[in-house]
Amino acid sequence: MADEFKQITNFDRLIHEPSRLAIMAVLSACENADFTFLLNATGLSKGNLSSHLSKLRDAGYVNITKGFKGNYPHTTCALTRGGRRAFDAYRKQYLALARRLKK
Amino acid sequence: MADEFKQITNFDRLIHEPSRLAIMAVLSACENADFTFLLNATGLSKGNLSSHLSKLRDAGYVNITKGFKGNYPHTTCALTRGGRRAFDAYRKQYLALARRLKK
């Protein structure tokens, strides 16, 4: 039958979590994005976004750069090479299951 | 831009969890399955499978029937109507994101 179902349990949970999946999806599309932009794009609360970003940074998936824009602090995020690789791998698994579910 | 990314955070987490997603995917394909079959199909441990099944039953997504097959206890599981509906809804969201990720 299908190892495909077994594969599901191997999804990268760090990415699979909906909040982080949204973040990763946005970042993979936008190349780099600031905190406020992610806030709007994902609909997450600030606290949530902050902690998920920290987790993704700790995993080495995103790079967080803090600086200033005018007088306000300003945080920009981008996928690292590793993050992009991890997301590509996830995407592959995701799409494999999608093909299964389509039928 | 895209509400699609916001939609991600609305995934039904009960189904989205990889272990349960595997279970639901199998059940949606097989119409009804016994414990051992699910064990093999998903690769989960018995304890894990048991507790996830309980959760899905508590949510009203699967129906669990206990009986005997010969002398051994025997548990069969099937999606309820509600479970099938929920899974269909999830599938729709899943595939919508898949289309996004394909590009």
Next chain:
DNA sequence: CAGATATGGTTTGTACTGTCAACTAGTTTA
């Protein structure tokens, strides 16, 4: 100038969840 409000976040607390190891309960084998 004092106070209120906005920006851009971080930290904390709580409640939930997933997972594995250990256990129950009965059956077969030798």
Next chain:
DNA sequence: TAAACTAGTTGACAGTACAAACCATATCTG
């Protein structure tokens, strides 16, 4: 009768997500 197997369930523990509170600074408002 003792060991090993089938078919599960339960308990304990670690990890997580989320909201609410908090912080620092900057800019308006009267």
